Amino acid sequence: QVQLVESGGGLAQSGGSLRLSCAASGSMFSINVMGWYRQAPGKQRELVAAMPTSGTITYADSVKGRFTISRDNAKNTVYLQMNSLKPEDTAVYYCNANIRGTTVTGWRNLNYWGQGTQVTVSS
Numbered sequence: 001q002v003q004l005v006e007s008g009g010g011l012a013q014s015g016g017s018l019r020l021s022c023a024a025s026g027s028m029f030s031i032n033v034m035g036w037y038r039q040a041p042g043k044q045r046e047l048v049a050a051m052p053t054s055g056t057i058t059y060a061d062s063v064k065g066r067f068t069i070s071r072d073n074a075k076n077t078v079y080l081q082m083n084s085l086k087p088e089d090t091a092v093y094y095c096n097a098n099i100r101g102t103t104v105t106g107w108r109n110l111n112y113w114g115q116g117t118q119v120t121v122s123s
Helices: none
Strands: 002-007 010-013 018-026 030-039 046-052 067-072 077-082 091-103 106-113 117-122
Touching: 002 091, 002 106, 018 030, 018 091, 018 117, 030 067, 030 077, 046 067, 046 077, 077 091
Parallel strands: 010 117
Antiparallel strands: 002 018, 018 077, 030 046, 030 091, 067 077, 091 106, 091 117
């Protein structure tokens, strides 16, 4: 079983910064992708940024140039540095990881979610 534990959410003023962290723990062979999604009230969950172990980082257009995703592979941790925050960034932010591991049916790539952390940006 894999767990994703997030930290770092909170309240920031418009133009301010916050840093989110998410650590993966448990039984895993390798991590394929780690990333962040967010869900604002009344809206669908959307991708914010995703970072594969090898490959191209993806950012939502709305956060390009303001947010930076990074990983510490030795710690199985992903970070999201959020700068120049705007009120429209207010949402619950969820960590996501696609992880390869063994199951009763064999090797599989499975998707895991963190519990979510609230980010609120005041104007």
